[in-house]
Amino acid sequence: MDQIGIGAIGCGGIAGGHLPAYRELEGIETVAVCDIDEQAARGRAEEFDVPAVYSDWRELLADERVDAVSVLLPHHLHRDVAVAAAEAGKHVLTEKPMATSLGETDDMIAAAEAAGVVLMVGQILRFRPANIKARELIRDGAIGEVRNILRRRLGKSGEFRSKWARKPEEAGGWVLYGFGAHEVDMILWLSDGEAETVYAQARVNNQYWNDYDEITVQMSLVDGPIATYQHSLNTPFGAWECMVIGTEDAMLVDSGQIRFADYVVEAPLDSPASWRAQVGEFARAIREGDEPEASGWNVRKTMAALEAAKLSIRDGVAIDASAL
Numbered sequence: 001m002d003q004i005g006i007g008a009i010g011c012g013g014i015a016g017g018h019l020p021a022y023r024e025l026e027g028i029e030t031v032a033v034c035d036i037d038e039q040a041a042r043g044r045a046e047e048f049d050v051p052a053v054y055s056d057w058r059e060l061l062a063d064e065r066v067d068a069v070s071v072l073l074p075h076h077l078h079r080d081v082a083v084a085a086a087e088a089g090k091h092v093l094t095e096k097p098m099a100t101s102l103g104e105t106d107d108m109i110a111a112a113e114a115a116g117v118v119l120m121v122g123q124i125l126r127f128r129p130a131n132i133k134a135r136e137l138i139r140d141g142a143i144g145e146v147r148n149i150l151r152r153r154l155g156k157s158g159e160f161r162s163k164w165a166r167k168p169e170e171a172g173g174w175v176l177y178g179f180g181a182h183e184v185d186m187i188l189w190l191s192d193g194e195a196e197t198v199y200a201q202a203r204v205n206n207q208y209w210n211d212y213d214e215i216t217v218q219m220s221l222v223d224g225p226i227a228t229y230q231h232s233l234n235t236p237f238g239a240w241e242c243m244v245i246g247t248e249d250a251m252l253v254d255s256g257q258i259r260f261a262d263y264v265v266e267a268p269l270d271s272p273a274s275w276r277a278q279v280g281e282f283a284r285a286i287r288e289g290d291e292p293e294a295s296g297w298n299v300r301k302t303m304a305a306l307e308a309a310k311l312s313i314r315d316g317v318a319i320d321a322s323a324l
């Protein structure tokens with residue numbers, strides 16, 4: 001395929017990450033956009049010089065110029081659109097969270113496999129320099145064998161522009177699926193791990209979110225390490241970091257820097273470059289018929305851990321994620 005035609009479904013905030021990245025890359029072009037809000041779709045079409053504008057994603061999927069889609073929609077829509085796209089023979093890059101349940105995740109994987117199309121999830125943190133470097137160092141044994149991972153994301157979250165974020169039936173759990181899809185994925189990706197037992201607790205603090213906004217997830221991973229993810233939307237002091245503790249040393253990873261032993265490794269965040277790397281990986285996998293980084297299959301591990309955390313919060317017991 002010389003030129004890959006992209007259809008962007010959803011023209012809200014995150015379209016501002018995908019569309020500029022597609023524009024920058026050779027051999028890939030956004031040929032159609034879609035949003036139920038016609039003004040939003042027309043706005044993005046003008047901004048990025050896109051010829052076709054739709055308000056119904058089914059019409060976009062019927063457009064023969066579209067080879068692949070970016071699914072940039074509220075969480076509860078990811079499954080249906082990704083499955084229909086695969087059935088229409090289109091390759092799929094869906095934003096995180098892949099879906100809002102493991103059942104939906106499996107439907108998406110099955111549809112992509114049946115159609116022989118690429119299914120990738122927008123786990124953008126896997127394309128950030130500090131995380132890439134940290135993973136390389138961990139794999140090279142810089143801290144020995146990983147035994148414990150402590151990850152936390154704390155901040156004060158004010159109003160959010162989109163109403164669906166405050167509807168649990170659409171967001172699927174604003175913190176657990178909206179943010180946790182990044183954070184749990186990083187825990188598993190940095191350590192090449194997979195969740196075994198998961199115990200999670202959650203509280204509603206600020207009524208604004210109509211949902212849990214204080215969450216702690218404890219996991220034991222296959223082959224031994226333990227991991228904890230803590231999240232609050234209600235702290236006046238921010239923190240976003242990951243301490244990976246090994247048998248030889250420990251490593252602190254934040255957005256632009258890694259610290260371990262006597263080393264400080266600078267890996268500054270370059271957000272546009274990360275977006276380009278992500279869509280570039282999608283294009284590479286399409287061209288080479290290869291499994292991409294953050295393939296649907298691979299991200300299933302994250303979705304299983306999130307499913308287990310959701311069940312644990314609901315039932316107040318530890319869940320065996322490896323059986324899901």
Ligand SMILES: NC(=O)c1ccc[n+]([C@@H]2O[C@H](COP(=O)([O-])OP(=O)(O)OC[C@H]3O[C@@H](n4cnc5c(N)ncnc54)[C@H](O)[C@@H]3O)[C@@H](O)[C@H]2O)c1
Pocket residue numbers: 009010011012013014015034035036037040055056057071072073074075077095096097122124162178
């Ligand atoms: N990777 C990241 O760091 C990151 C950051 C923000 C958001 N996201 C993800 O991106 C996705 C979209 O989030 P957002 O912030 O762009 O949300 P948003 O609310 O800004 O945009 C969503 C768009 O989808 C449109 N839409 C809703 N229903 C539709 C339908 N049936 N058909 C067509 N269009 C429809 C809305 O009109 C809106 O324009 C979510 O999965 C979110 O978690 C990822």
